[in-house]
Amino acid sequence: MGRMIKALALALALATGATAQEADVPADDPAGFASAAQAAAVAGVGPVTSLPLPRYVSLKTSEGNARRGPGLTHRIDWVFTRAGMPLRVTAEYEHWRRVEDFEGAGGWVHYSLLSGVRSAMVVAEMADLHEDPASGSTVTVHVQRGVVVRLLSCIRDWCRVSAEGNRGWVIKTALWGVDPAEILE
Incomplete structure (x- = not known):
């Protein structure tokens, strides 16, 4: 599946006039979500909420799965286990937010697990x-x-x-x- 997504991303990039080198899709990010996160951070505002990026939120629950990509089909890379923990939102995609903790660990978390209460x-x-x-x-x-x-x-x-x-x-x-x-x- 990962190779297919990488191939589709490369084909799309080439179709828009990019060279293979310009379409460099990292092996650990085959769907290009990191690139989308970087583009959103440069813009300084979330495409879904129109809130600033990056921004801080907190974990609403005592357990929250951080996934490799924005969706339930993506592998869980990290589990946050502390309610109230501060997290930095770096990207948005539909109902998903790319977050990281104070050590830089994180992934994509469903927005329902996050709170605007600041910690x-x-x-x-x-x-x-x-x-x-x-x-x-x-x-x-x-x-x-x-x-x-x-x-x-x-x-x-x-x-x-x-x-x-x-x-x-x-x-x-x-x-x-x-x-x-x-x-x-």
């Missing part, structure tokens, strides 16, 4: 939650690497988060799931 993962060895968005403010709690926090708001360098019943401000560089220049109200 982030602590990527610093230890992150301090402060009373105020300032380095000199009182530290209320320390949060370890790998903890998923809920994003409440973000200003230039800080995000107000909720972590295991505690609320406070954490420096953005300690988190994955929010862009450095992103402001959340």
Whole structure:
């Protein structure tokens, strides 16, 4: 089946005037989904939702299959097992979203498994939650690497988060799931 899809993709590329070299279809992406994802990311907006690409979402359920392509017939490459985990959407195709986690692992996930509720993962060895968005403010709690926090708001360098019943401000560089220049109200 994979060879047939690759042959069809090559034939389509050649029919549109591309050379075989220009139609380079990687062996690990025979249907060209990575190329579609790259094109969408360059455009900066999702063709299905018209929302920005890339963008962050969270996993709605405690289990979500990440597939090689957008559809139930594609092989499962990865299983996300943590509800609330932040994911970055990099492409859209019909009811499917190409996502990746903080390590770059991922695949195509059905949109019903994703939520617009924003979360982030602590990527610093230890992150301090402060009373105020300032380095000199009182530290209320320390949060370890790998903890998923809920994003409440973000200003230039800080995000107000909720972590295991505690609320406070954490420096953005300690988190994955929010862009450095992103402001959340």
